[in-house]
Amino acid sequence: MYRLNRMDAWILLAIYRAGNQNKTDYAGIVSCLPDISLAVPTHQEFKAAYNKFLYIKFIVAEGANTSLAPAAQQLVEAAQPGPAISSAQAWVDAICNTLAAYKCKSMCNRHEWQEAQYLLGVELFSKLKGANNVN
Helix, strand or coil: CEECCHHHHHHHHHHHHHHHCCCCCHHHHHHCCCCCCCCCCCHHHHHHHHHHHHHCCCEEEECCEEEECHHHHHHHHHHCCCCCCCCHHHHHHHHHHHHCCCEECCCCCCCCCCHHHHHHHHHHHHHHHHHHCCC
């Protein structure tokens, strides 16, 4: 049995944010991770989340592009904290709480996401994070 966890919630939010910016390839998704107090997910963690999301039909994979299915889109948007709480951490926590109800008896085993794309995404994420920390 596979459970969805905080890392999965964080990755789901990255897929959502990437879709809003028309960055639906793997590197674009990695670069759209919200900046929270966790280490960047590894390539293996991304692939595991991808396969769990495919299994429960939360994502749509079309070639190199990945987007949220309507049910996942609604879940992420419904979990968004109100304007008084604008932290990405609170949003990830709310998504995680919702995902806690989901269990996967299995997961898909697809290998569309490549490590080279992951490394490019991490590089882009680091650059964006650095640019956002400049005052």
